[in-house]
Structure formats: structure tokens, C-alpha cells
Amino acid sequence: MASYETEHGIDRTEQSETRPRRPDLSSFFNHLSQITPDRPEERAREYALPVPGDVSAAFTSLAEAFQAIQRENEHADSDLLQNMIEALMSSAEQPPREVKGVEEEYIAELERVKIKTIKKDAECPICGNAFVDDPHPLVVRLPCHSSHLFDLECIRPWLLLNGTCPLDRKDLAQRERDRKKKLLEEIKKNSSPEDEEEEWDGLYG
């Protein structure tokens, strides 16, 4: 009797046992936590800049995690992944003064895509695995394009550090910062009795 897998053309040769589907990101998240402390009182410190060494370590450890996928996963042979690794390495060499990634909150709010709506041969651009092969798929769509789908676990660490879509390089973090800024300005404007003056002083001053 044909199994569900063969009938549906799904190859479940237990990839997860032979090679990791996902990068091991424990060291990356360790380093990242050095940069963005969870304690709000530290985050609120106005001129607290991250230590360049910590920033560098976060970029390096993500590059290493991606290299591990590249090595151990035969599907992960894309130029895209290679470019992402190179970008991470060069950021590690010259760490930015601050990490311009998105917030966890932004990632939590990304559109989740139902696996049933995804084509069978569609694969995550980062790890190269077909989404349908994942026994527990968690797929997100980036707002830049309806076809820009990723495993949440693959795109999350990248977005936290870079804030850009790897496919079209749209700066989602910048967009989000602009959106919040605009929102704040509108709130300010609406609460001010002298709207017009405020606008000149506030926006262009």
C-alpha cells in the first residue's frame, strides 16, 4: 500500500536525522543577548551603545550557523545564502555602531502562511528545504513581496541583525522605524492645540 508520502510525492527520508534542517543558533542568540539586554532599564539608557566586540560576535556566530547549513544541507547551495554569509562576515569585521535589525515584536507580527496554501516545490530561500517537508512548518511572509516566504527560524536571526529582506534588500527595519516615527508625529500633532506652528517647528526644525 502506498504511503501518504509516496502518494503525495513527499520525500520523507528523515532528513532531520542525517542533516540538520536548521542552523544551531544557540550561540548566536547568546551573543545577541549581549547586545540587546532584555532588562528594560538598560535599554532605556539613552546613550548606551553596544560594545563593538559583542556586535561582531553576533554577526560571526550567525555567519557560522549559516555556513553549517551550507556544509551539511545539500539543498542549501544558493548564491543567496553565500551572499548572506559574506555580508555577515564583513559586518563582523567592521561592526556597525548599532544593530539596525527589527525588534522581536516585529517578527512576532509577521504574516504566518498556512502550509496548505504553499506550492509543494516552494522552498525556503535560506536553507533550501521545501516548506512542505517540514513536519512542523512555520512559514512567514515578508511585507515587501507576496512571494517572499521564509522559514521563521531561518529568517528571524537575519532580520534581528540586518532588518532587510535577503531577496530584494528592502530595508524592513527602516520602514518600521519610519512608520513608528510618523505615528508618533501624528499623535503629537493631534494632541497639540497649535497644529500649524507645531508642524513647522517640529517637523522641519
Ligand SMILES: [Zn+2]
Ligand atoms: Zn529555511
Ligand SMILES: [Zn+2]
Ligand atoms: Zn522581499
